[in-house]
Amino acid sequence: MNAIELKNVTKKYKGFSLDNLTLTLPSGCIMGLIGENGAGKSTTIKSILGIIRPDSGEIRLFGKESTADLKNDIGVVLDEVGLPQEFNIREIQAVMRNTFSNWQDDIFDDYIRRFKLPEKKPFKSFSKGMKMKMGIAIALSHDAKLLILDEPTSGLDPIVRDEIVDIFNDFTRDENHSILISSHIVSDLEKICDYIAFLHEGKLMLCEEKDILFEKYGFIQTTEDMLNELDKSAIIGKKVTKYGVEALIERDRIPQSFEVKPITIEELFVFMVKEEK
Amino acid sequence: MKGLLLKELFTLRKSWFAFTILNVAFAIVGIFGGEPGMLLIVPLFMSIWTVSFMNMDEVSKWQQYSLALPYGRRKIVSSKYLMILILNASSIVFVVFNYFISVALGKVDFSVDLLFTLMLLSLIMGIVYPSLLLPLVYKLNTEKGRMVLMIMNGIVGGMSVCFTQTTSILGDNIFGNIAGFLPFIVVAVVVVVYLLSWQLSIRIYEKRDL
Numbered sequence: 001m002n003a004i005e006l007k008n009v010t011k012k013y014k015g016f017s018l019d020n021l022t023l024t025l026p027s028g029c030i031m032g033l034i035g036e037n038g039a040g041k042s043t044t045i046k047s048i049l050g051i052i053r054p055d056s057g058e059i060r061l062f063g064k065e066s067t068a069d070l071k072n073d074i075g076v077v078l079d080e081v082g083l084p085q086e087f088n089i090r091e092i093q094a095v096m097r098n099t100f101s102n103w104q105d106d107i108f109d110d111y112i113r114r115f116k117l118p119e120k121k122p123f124k125s126f127s128k129g130m131k132m133k134m135g136i137a138i139a140l141s142h143d144a145k146l147l148i149l150d151e152p153t154s155g156l157d158p159i160v161r162d163e164i165v166d167i168f169n170d171f172t173r174d175e176n177h178s179i180l181i182s183s184h185i186v187s188d189l190e191k192i193c194d195y196i197a198f199l200h201e202g203k204l205m206l207c208e209e210k211d212i213l214f215e216k217y218g219f220i221q222t223t224e225d226m227l228n229e230l231d232k233s234a235i236i237g238k239k240v241t242k243y244g245v246e247a248l249i250e251r252d253r254i255p256q257s258f259e260v261k262p263i264t265i266e267e268l269f270v271f272m273v274k275e276e277k
Numbered sequence: 278m279k280g281l282l283l284k285e286l287f288t289l290r291k292s293w294f295a296f297t298i299l300n301v302a303f304a305i306v307g308i309f310g311g312e313p314g315m316l317l318i319v320p321l322f323m324s325i326w327t328v329s330f331m332n333m334d335e336v337s338k339w340q341q342y343s344l345a346l347p348y349g350r351r352k353i354v355s356s357k358y359l360m361i362l363i364l365n366a367s368s369i370v371f372v373v374f375n376y377f378i379s380v381a382l383g384k385v386d387f388s389v390d391l392l393f394t395l396m397l398l399s400l401i402m403g404i405v406y407p408s409l410l411l412p413l414v415y416k417l418n419t420e421k422g423r424m425v426l427m428i429m430n431g432i433v434g435g436m437s438v439c440f441t442q443t444t445s446i447l448g449d450n451i452f453g454n455i456a457g458f459l460p461f462i463v464v465a466v467v468v469v470v471y472l473l474s475w476q477l478s479i480r481i482y483e484k485r486d487l
Contacts (some may be wrong), residue, residue, distance in 0.1 A: 014455055015449060046341070046486075046487075049342050049344060049345045050344055050345075051292070051344045051345065051486070051487050052486040052487065053486060054483070067349075068347050068348055068349040068352070069347055071345065071346060071347040071348075072347045074345070076342070076345040076346075078338065080338045080341075080428065081335060081338070081342070082338035082340075082342025082343075082345075083337065083339070083342065084284065084287070084288060084333065084334075084337050084339055085336065085337045086288070086291045086333075087284075087287060091287045094283060094287075095280045095284045095287070096280065097280075098283050099279075099280030099281075099346050099347065099348070100281035100346075100347065101347070127335075136312050148345075172313040185409050192387075250368060
């Protein structure tokens with residue numbers, strides 16, 4: 001079963017539109033939604049959660065149309081978290097206990113201790129990292145099967161980011177658990193994702209298994225002349241430097257004599273976007 | 278729904294102190310000044326409170342987050358309308374309590390008519406004002422909604438002056454026949470306005486992107 005299915009989802013705004021997005025997240029997998037600021041990541045996530053209404057298209061969660069009740073199985077962390085500013089942890093806990101049908105106080109308390117969050121201070125006094133941890137603690141305390149995370153690591157220092165990425169890794173040890181996570185910090189996604197989806201200016205440029213991307217694409221350093229001899233369609237993008245040319249290529253479409261270096265997801269994304277422009 | 282109401286009640290508790298000070302101040306003026314009309318400031322404050330909560334929701338981005346929780350839009354709107362009733366009921370109790378204190382202290386004479394008038398006006402202020410405001414807030418946002426209502430207040434105020442002058446020209450007899458039914462008519466109108474506003478807000482919120 002698929003955790004998330006989007007079919008031809010379109011949402012038009014003045015100056016931006018999410019264009020005919022089709023995306024599938026199989027259950028048990030982690031998908032990273034990558035894109036520059038304004039690429040449509042938040043619009044996609046808000047559409048899935050019903051915060052905004054798409055103009056057209058179909059969205060299904062766990063094979064069903066989204067309902068309020070279905071959200072008991074979804075843990076959400078939005079980029080600004082969205083909890084009442086004046087509330088302390090215990091007040092937020094009381095609200096959530098009466099919100100989720102499968103809320104687990106013991107798990108929530110464990111996360112609060114693990115994250116060292118202050119119980120009596122108002123939420124507004126928390127740092128950005130603490131706010132994110134609070135959002136994550138809630139998302140993980142009601143037996144969710146799917147986490148939807150919008151930029152959960154943005155604005156956090158590398159140590160906190162690493163800690164949070166580890167928590168998401170723990171979550172997906174259960175093969176029924178899935179995560180859709182958006183970020184423009186590609187290195188975080190590279191660590192945990194099974195699938196990578198590139199969004200650029202509201203369009204899905206690519207959606208593929210991460211390992212296949214690594215197998216399929218690579219880097220070569222060569223000269224302009226040698227590059228011109230290659231099949232043009234094998235070249236995804238190139239960068240001319242004073243030492244020669246760096247090119248992103250499809251591995252199986254160039255001669256084996258070339259020394260192909262592995263790529264990072266970030267390099268792949270940057271080259272693809274630049275080539276698109 | 279229980280979680281949403283709990284969230285509203287916690288928010289109420291957070292701002293309870295400031296509002297209590299204001300309410301007690303007007304209650305003292307009303308009681309010791311022998312002006313029971315001043316007590317009506319309390320339900321007016323209470324009615325504004327719901328909209329103040331919505332402003333806090335906007336600032337904290339709770340509006341978006343609550344839609345990611347297992348609540349439908351209908352329930353989110355309904356929790357606000359239930360809060361209007363809770364706040365109005367408590368403000369009516371407050372007005373009646375203070376009126377009896379005024380009577381006990383000998384500041385005003387007891388009058389059933391005055392008591393019911395105060396209760397009726399408390400109901401109008403506590404229900405009708407937020408009922409007019411909430412659909413605007415759901416359509417626009419709290420700041421723009423308030424602004425539109427202020428303009429509406431001006432128009433209604435102007436119309437009231439014209440209406441008063443017209444009735445004084447025509448004579449008071451025009452309402453003589455319905456005067457006995459007036460409280461019932463007023464209550465019925467308040468209930469209709471409240472229910473229409475509730476349904477309208479749901480319809481607006483169902484379509485709104487956040």
